[in-house]
Amino acid sequence: MKIGVLALQGAFREHVQMLRSLNVDAVEVRLPEQLRDLDGLIIPGGESTTIGKIATQYGLLEPIREMVAQGKPVWGTCAGMIVLAKDVGMRQPLIGVMDVKVKRNAFGRQVDSFETDLDIPEIMNGDKSPFHAIFIRAPLLESVGDNVQVLAKLEDGTIVAARQANLLATSFHPELTHDARFHKYFLEMVR
Amino acid sequence: MDKQVGTWAVKVGLAQMLKGGVIMDVTNAEQAKIAEDAGACAVMALERVPADIRKQGGVARMSDPTKIIEIMEAVSIPVMAKARIGHFVEAQVLEALGVDYVDESEVLTPADEENHIDKNQFNIPFVCGCRNLGEALRRINEGAAMIRTKGEAGTGDVVEAVRHARAVLGEIRHLQNMRPDEWYRAAKDLGAPYELVKEVAETGKLPVVNFAAGGIATPADAALMMQIGVDGVFVGSGIFKSSDPAVRAKAIVMATTHYNDPKIIADVSRGLGEPMLGIAARSIGEAEQLAVRGW
Numbered sequence: 001m002k003i004g005v006l007a008l009q010g011a012f013r014e015h016v017q018m019l020r021s022l023n024v025d026a027v028e029v030r031l032p033e034q035l036r037d038l039d040g041l042i043i044p045g046g047e048s049t050t051i052g053k054i055a056t057q058y059g060l061l062e063p064i065r066e067m068v069a070q071g072k073p074v075w076g077t078c079a080g081m082i083v084l085a086k087d088v089g090m091r092q093p094l095i096g097v098m099d100v101k102v103k104r105n106a107f108g109r110q111v112d113s114f115e116t117d118l119d120i121p122e123i124m125n126g127d128k129s130p131f132h133a134i135f136i137r138a139p140l141l142e143s144v145g146d147n148v149q150v151l152a153k154l155e156d157g158t159i160v161a162a163r164q165a166n167l168l169a170t171s172f173h174p175e176l177t178h179d180a181r182f183h184k185y186f187l188e189m190v191r
Numbered sequence: 192m193d194k195q196v197g198t199w200a201v202k203v204g205l206a207q208m209l210k211g212g213v214i215m216d217v218t219n220a221e222q223a224k225i226a227e228d229a230g231a232c233a234v235m236a237l238e239r240v241p242a243d244i245r246k247q248g249g250v251a252r253m254s255d256p257t258k259i260i261e262i263m264e265a266v267s268i269p270v271m272a273k274a275r276i277g278h279f280v281e282a283q284v285l286e287a288l289g290v291d292y293v294d295e296s297e298v299l300t301p302a303d304e305e306n307h308i309d310k311n312q313f314n315i316p317f318v319c320g321c322r323n324l325g326e327a328l329r330r331i332n333e334g335a336a337m338i339r340t341k342g343e344a345g346t347g348d349v350v351e352a353v354r355h356a357r358a359v360l361g362e363i364r365h366l367q368n369m370r371p372d373e374w375y376r377a378a379k380d381l382g383a384p385y386e387l388v389k390e391v392a393e394t395g396k397l398p399v400v401n402f403a404a405g406g407i408a409t410p411a412d413a414a415l416m417m418q419i420g421v422d423g424v425f426v427g428s429g430i431f432k433s434s435d436p437a438v439r440a441k442a443i444v445m446a447t448t449h450y451n452d453p454k455i456i457a458d459v460s461r462g463l464g465e466p467m468l469g470i471a472a473r474s475i476g477e478a479e480q481l482a483v484r485g486w
Contacts, residue, residue: 008448009211009232030449045208046232047268053230054448057441079208090267104267110291111314113201114194136204137269137291176204 001190004029004038008054010046010079014175018183032063040073040190043080043095045136045173048104052083052093061095068097073166073189081169082139098167099145106140106158106171113137118172120152120161123185131179133160133172140171163189197314202336205269205291205316206400209233209337209423213413213444214402216240216427219258220265222436229440233269233291235425236262241298241345242428242467245479251299253281256288263290271318276485277303279312286315292337293317295330297484298344298427307485310334320404322355322482324362328383328391329486331399338397340421341482342405345428347469349406351482352416356403360420366392405482408433408466410446410459417450434464 005015007028019026019042029035041064043051055061068074076084076098083095085102107114117130131152141159144150152161152170161170166189174182212232217223218240226234238254239247253274263270269291274281276295281302285293295308297320310317311334319330320341327338340359342352366377366388374392378385390398403416404425413424426443433439442459449455477483 007211009230011207011210013210014207030452046210047208047212049227049268050212050230050232050444053228054445057445109263109289110201110205110269110316111286111289112196113205114196115198115200116194134200134204136201136208173204176200176207 001025001039001187002027002037003187003190004035004041006041006043006051006055006060006080008046009050010044011173011175012044012046015042015044015077018175018180022180022183022187024187030058032059035060035063035067038067038072040075040186041067042186043074043076043083044175045078045080048079048082048088049092051079055083056093061093064095065097068095068167071166073168073186075168075170075186077170077173077175078136078138081171084167084169098164098169099148100162100164100169101142101144102139103142104139105137107135107138110137116154118152118154118160122151123181125181125184127181131174131181132177134176135160135172138171141169199336202316203399206318206337209269209402210400211448212423213440213447214271214423214425215430215440216425217262217431220261222431223262223265225437226430226440227266227268229437230444231268231440232423233271234262234266235271235273235294235427236290237273240428240431241481242347242432243345244298245345245470253278253284253299256284259285259288259290263288273299274308275299276301277306277308279308282308282313282315282317286313290315295319295335297341297481301484307333318402320482320485321359323358324366324391325381325383326486327359327397327401328381328387331397332384332387335399337400337402339402339404339425342403342407343472343475344405344481346406346472346475347408347429347432347467348472349408349412349415351472352403352405352407353419355405355482356416356419356421359397359401363391363395363397367395406472407443408469410442410456413443414446414450414456417447423447429467432467439463439466
């Protein structure tokens with residue numbers, strides 16, 4: 001199994017390290033030809049406008065859409081979730097494949113960035129301890145389509161993780177923790 | 192569980208999201224839009240770019256809040272702003288304005304020649320300049336959640352940024368080769384806390400993200416700093432003091448992503464117009480050097 005991590009900008013190294021700690025072949029992806037033999041792709045946190053612009057410049061958006069159409073799993077964390085969404089409420093380059101409406105910088109500016117614990121039954125896999133989630137200038141899922149499964153909510157009902165068939169989206173950063181449960185869940189989607 | 196704000200993880204975390212990116216100095220909303228459109232991962236809001244501060248002289252202070260708010264409203268990417276070294280009230284003002292990162296910067300005229308800001312007291316994260324590992328670890332000990340090399344701002348001469356990045360990274364490699372019983376003496380020599388020295392020796396890296404700054408003016412300069420081993424770059428005067436800022440800004444963004452691909456760097460370096468004229472860092476007298484501010 002070979003997983004790519006889109007390495008245009010942002011926290012791609014942390015995803016690669018997490019995957020390698022799980023004995024997965026993980027590679028950094030900067031150009032379209034590097035997508036060819038992948039079984040799955042992670043789009044990391046970073047700045048979504050930056051990632052979208054560089055992806056457009058080097059012709060990555062369409063090949064990633066094709067990967068998604070082929071049924072290969074793609075996971076977006078934070079900025080990655082934004083670029084996967086069909087609707088983000090502003091004009092910027094997107095892959096635009098996931099049937100969700102995202103609100104960017106939904107919690108405010110950096111002073112409002114936060115950490116909290118989440119119960120996410122879908123990924124628990126026997127380990128009942130809550131998932132510690134780090135939200136950094138995070139987006140949220142304002143609404144999701146009928147075909148989208150909600151995986152995690154904050155106490156106030158805000159949707160912060162969801163899955164649609166082979167697409168996975170989280171508004172927080174599992175790659176910044178030492179908890180590999182979300183990465184294992186994604187790898188199960190790939191298997 | 193309740194939400195916890197202002198934690199070390201969220202302060203360091205924002206810097207981690209900026210990695211592999213270019214942070215650009217801007218002085219108004221129009222420049223901020225140009226930077227965002229070019230793919231900047233954040234902007235630094237200030238009244239005068241370092242090259243103008245150098246030329247015009249006088250006391251350089253925190254920007255007018257009106258300017259900072261104008262820039263915050265113009266873009267969706269993070270906005271940083273500078274406070275003078277040791278001027279904790281300027282930092283309080285920037286926190287109240289809601290900027291995303293404070294740069295306690297030697298580019299402004301220092302307000303305190305003995306003490307830096309106690310950055311642990313703030314919910315907002317700070318980035319600080321350094322010339323070597325000891326300086327970096329002293330700033331981290333005070334609460335800096337991101338480090339940048341000082342370079343020599345406003346020159347367009349990359350030589351000091353290279354010197355400082357090589358110093359930091361070289362000293363880290365040196366620590367990695369030491370026996371644990373030598374870390375105590377290393378802490379004394381670096382003028383840095385033992386616990387941080389131990390952490391760096393064991394992990395082989397700083398505990399926070401490390402960018403390059405001060406003199407980067409071309410796509411090749413940015414790629415040079417990335418290949419030397421920094422996590423991203425700040426470009427100050429280099430963009431808006433060049434003949435075609437939008438094109439140059441985009442080229443520097445692309446070269447920072449593809450820093451290991453000389454063909455792409457060659458391609459993006461074509462037809463950029465005139466870079467900032469610049470001034471050789473070596474020709475600057477000690478009184479005009481910005482990097483020596485702070486300790």
